[in-house]
Amino acid sequence: MLSAILRAGLESPSGYNLQPWRFVVVRSAEQKRRLREAAMGQSKVEEAGAVIVCCGDPNAPRGTNLDEVLAEAAKHGFSKEQNRKVREIITGVFSKPAGNAMGVAPDWVVWIDRHVMIAFTTMIWMAEVLGYDTAPMEGFFEDKVKSVLEIPDSIRVVALLGIGRLKGADKRMQAATPCAASVLRRRGGKASIYKCGRIALQSPITRMSRRPNVHYGSLADIEVCIINVCFALLKQTFFNTVFMSAKCQ
Ligand SMILES: Cc1cc2nc3c(=O)[nH]c(=O)nc-3n(C[C@H](O)[C@H](O)[C@H](O)COP(=O)(O)O)c2cc1C
Secondary structure (H helix, E strand, O other), X not given: OXXXXXXXXXXXXXXXXXXXXXXXXXXXXXXXXXXXXXXXXXXXXXXXXXEEEEEEOOOOOOXXXXXXXXXXXXXXXXXXXXXXXXXXXXXXXXXXXXXXXXXXXXXXXXXXXHXXXXXXXXXXXXXXXXXOEEEEEOOOOHHHHHHHHOOOOOOEEEEEEEEEOOOOOOOOOOOOOOXXXXXXXXXXXXXXXXXXXXXXXXXXXXXXXXXXXXXXXXXXXXXXXXHHXXXXXXXXXXXXXXXXXXXXX
């Protein structure tokens, strides 16, 4: 199951297909105990069956990672010429300082976060679809997490994802705010963001699957989503292989 969840993250889309996410899977009781200390003592770190420490590699657009991405593209039919052009574009874009390249500002960490959170969210959905409960966590000290898990300096830790089965009663549901609260509206040429405060109640485990009062779209949209998840599950049967990026080992 863990490999299915990780594979879902690894299959996430990324800019230039650079896949800058790196995952460290923490399962041993001792490591979870130490990780909990680095995560502000949050008990769910120890309670979860596994914690996926979701990281990002700012060097993904160059070096061996870029070579690997292009080698994989070649296996999928990209010609040498296509790969040469892609390499040229990527190298050109990512050799510029952040802010000049693709409007990423103030630094490249924005680019890292953007991608890692896609993989993170995809793994949440996959875990929930498979019947697990998930606990996303931003409450941790990056330097301490890196020290506990011996994560290289260059890698950024973005978020932790606890996966397990909820014990006892779930917390009270927090409804999503109405659409108007966070959707950018454009009226008469002027755009404004509607935002409202949400009080975050801390929970042992987040249960995304039970959100009766949240409407993501029409029934047709939801069906497409379910079909996509089923497709992803089917793919698992065939690609049930690597589940930890070697980069963080
Ligand atoms: C990126 C992210 C980081 C979070 N970090 C924490 C955390 O460190 N500790 C915690 O108890 N909950 C954390 N949460 C859980 C949120 O508080 C929770 O999702 C929110 O209260 C909404 O609850 P619901 O998911 O049950 O609707 C985090 C959620 C997200 C998406």
